[in-house]
Amino acid sequence: MSGQxxxxxxxxxxxxxxxxEGISFSxxxxxxxVQALDELGVAYIEAGNPGSNPKDxxxxxxxxxxxxxxxxxxxxxxxxxxxxxxxEDTNLQSLLSAETETVVxxxxxxxxxxxxxxxxxxxxxxxxxxxxxxFLAKNGRNVIYDAEHFFTGYQKNPExxxxxxxxxxxxxxxVLCLCETKGGCVLNECxxxxxxxxxxxxxxxxxxxxxxxxxxxxxxNTLMAVDAGATHVQGTILGIxxxxxxxxxxxxxxxxxxxxxxxxxxxxxxxxxxxTVKKAAEIANMSLESGMPYVGQNAFAHKAxxxxxxxxxxxxxxxxIEPELVGNERVFLMSEVAGRSMIIEKIxxxxxxxxxxxxxxxxxxxxxxxxxxxGYQFEGADGSFELLVRKIIGKYQPxxxxxxxxxxxxxxxxxxxxxxxxxxxxEVDGKIEVTAGDGDGPVNALDIALRKALEKFYPxxxxxxxxxxxxRVLDGKSATASRVRVLIETTxxxxxxxxxxxSSDLVEASWLALVDxxxxxxIKDVEKRFKALI
Numbered sequence: 091m092s093g094q095x096x097x098x099x100x101x102x103x104x105x106x107x108x109x110x111e112g113i114s115f116s117x118x119x120x121x122x123x124v125q126a127l128d129e130l131g132v133a134y135i136e137a138g139n140p141g142s143n144p145k146d147x148x149x150x151x152x153x154x155x156x157x158x159x160x161x162x163x164x165x166x167x168x169x170x171x172x173x174x175x176x177x178e179d180t181n182l183q184s185l186l187s188a189e190t191e192t193v194v195x196x197x198x199x200x201x202x203x204x205x206x207x208x209x210x211x212x213x214x215x216x217x218x219x220x221x222x223x224x225f226l227a228k229n230g231r232n233v234i235y236d237a238e239h240f241f242t243g244y245q246k247n248p249e250x251x252x253x254x255x256x257x258x259x260x261x262x263x264x265v266l267c268l269c270e271t272k273g274g275c276v277l278n279e280c281x282x283x284x285x286x287x288x289x290x291x292x293x294x295x296x297x298x299x300x301x302x303x304x305x306x307x308x309x310x311n312t313l314m315a316v317d318a319g320a321t322h323v324q325g326t327i328l329g330i331x332x333x334x335x336x337x338x339x340x341x342x343x344x345x346x347x348x349x350x351x352x353x354x355x356x357x358x359x360x361x362x363x364x365x366t367v368k369k370a371a372e373i374a375n376m377s378l379e380s381g382m383p384y385v386g387q388n389a390f391a392h393k394a395x396x397x398x399x400x401x402x403x404x405x406x407x408x409x410x411i412e413p414e415l416v417g418n419e420r421v422f423l424m425s426e427v428a429g430r431s432m433i434i435e436k437i438x439x440x441x442x443x444x445x446x447x448x449x450x451x452x453x454x455x456x457x458x459x460x461x462x463x464x465g466y467q468f469e470g471a472d473g474s475f476e477l478l479v480r481k482i483i484g485k486y487q488p489x490x491x492x493x494x495x496x497x498x499x500x501x502x503x504x505x506x507x508x509x510x511x512x513x514x515x516x517e518v519d520g521k522i523e524v525t526a527g528d529g530d531g532p533v534n535a536l537d538i539a540l541r542k543a544l545e546k547f548y549p550x551x552x553x554x555x556x557x558x559x560x561x562r563v564l565d566g567k568s569a570t571a572s573r574v575r576v577l578i579e580t581t582x583x584x585x586x587x588x589x590x591x592x593s594s595d596l597v598e599a600s601w602l603a604l605v606d607x608x609x610x611x612x613i614k615d616v617e618k619r620f621k622a623l624i
Contacts, residue, residue, distance in 0.1 A: 131355035141184030176225035200243030223261025273304025288319030298322030308337035364417035471590035
């Protein structure tokens with residue numbers, strides 16, 4: 091947008107985000123995330139420390155082969171070590187060997203960290219910062235300086251904290267990124283301290299902000315810093331990171347670009363925000379939080395009948411933006427409080443000719459309420475509800491017929507990761523397939539056996555994998571005879587869907603949800619092929 095201020099976004103998913111619990115990226119994972127972030131249009135991708143491990147160094151060799159359109163990949167490291175020269179420092183040599191146009195390095199801005207942690211003098215620390223910035227700049231690198239613990243350092247000793255920034259400027263840094271490393275600042279502190287730095291250095295270099303979420307304020311503190319004059323923003327696209335995580339860039343980008351008049355990514359690319367976040371979550375092998383602002387599955391979800399009726403008349407009644415702006419979509423959650431207008435909205439996705447007076451609408455509502463009485467819950471099971479509607483309106487064709495299945499547990503475990511086996515017999519177009527599978531539990535074994543049986547007829551099921559499995563006991567008073575509800579979330583790498591099954595038998599409830607999951611995938615693939623032909 092003409093006249094808008096530009097904010098340089100630096101995504102640190104592959105460096106700071108990788109420090110989050112359970113996160114481990116392969117080289118190929120990193121390459122895929124770089125490509126997704128480049129397509130989104132972030133300015134910088136901080137991709138790791140080439141001096142920390144051989145995998146990161148190999149990644150930097152591989153990433154050179156990519157033809158990136160929007161993003162610059164950055165290597166990350168620290169200042170030179172105390173009491174040695176830059177030329178002798180193997181970490182700095184590794185930063186140069188990565189051959190990235192931009193390099194990010196960090197140094198200490200809190201006097202306590204200098205004297206008690208790295209145990210050197212305050213003057214030596216300043217020299218380490220200047221020497222490192224100068225060494226990198228003289229070797230042709232654009233230099234971003236991360237002032238670690240800056241906000242804590244400023245609160246304890248503002249004069250020295252400012253001297254560390256001056257040391258980086260003296261060495262040739264083009265960006266001073268203020269790091270709120272402990273995540274303890276509240277809004278006015280982040281705003282006021284950033285404002286002081288902007289007054290002091292804003293006419294010489296860009297001022298950046300890097301926050302952590304220990305107080306739940308990472309996004310808010312980032313927005314306050316931008317409001318105070320910061321024009322460089324660091325974070326991770328999923329909000330992942332050490333402890334409670336980093337500032338969530340998906341929320342920050344949307345807020346800055348849609349609410350505050352800044353440009354973070356090319357305007358037309360903002361619609362890629364949700365797909366990019368989903369892809370990053372898939373690569374990281376983590377479930378995307380459904381309530382994540384802007385990009386979560388429930389970010390534009392409506393459940394109460396009155397709310398749904400209002401949104402159908404005018405979405406502005408309950409939505410702060412159009413979901414399509416960030417690549418998301420409006421969702422109407424199914425439940426016993428759902429109104430007829432919402433049911434119509436769902437049905438018309440499959441058959442636009444059906445109106446509210448059609449008898450099938452009443453039949454669907456009656457069936458849905460009966461199943462919910464039995465323990466089903468369609469609020470979080472979009473896939474199963476769609477199949478229910480299709481069966482009633484005549485837009486469903488089963489893809490296979492089950493003859494039988496059986497499963498049993500094996501103890502003690504015969505091998506690592508296996509404690510159950512399953513066998514089943516299915517029929518597809520008159521052809522019989524009998525398969526078996528073993529896995530970590532009876533449901534996993536059934537999933538493997540069904541997948542093996544169907545792959546011969548429907549190769550696309552190879553793309554599917556379960557990403558979440560939940561069990562809810564519906565009647566605790568009946569103890570082991572209680573009915574259970576099973577929710578299964580599945581993805582094929584592009585889309586995700588959830589299915590549900592209910593039974594007094596845990597394996598049967600799981601089987602019902604599992605079958606719905608496979609049939610949902612297969613029917614969607616058929617429709618995609620049909621649309622491609624017309």
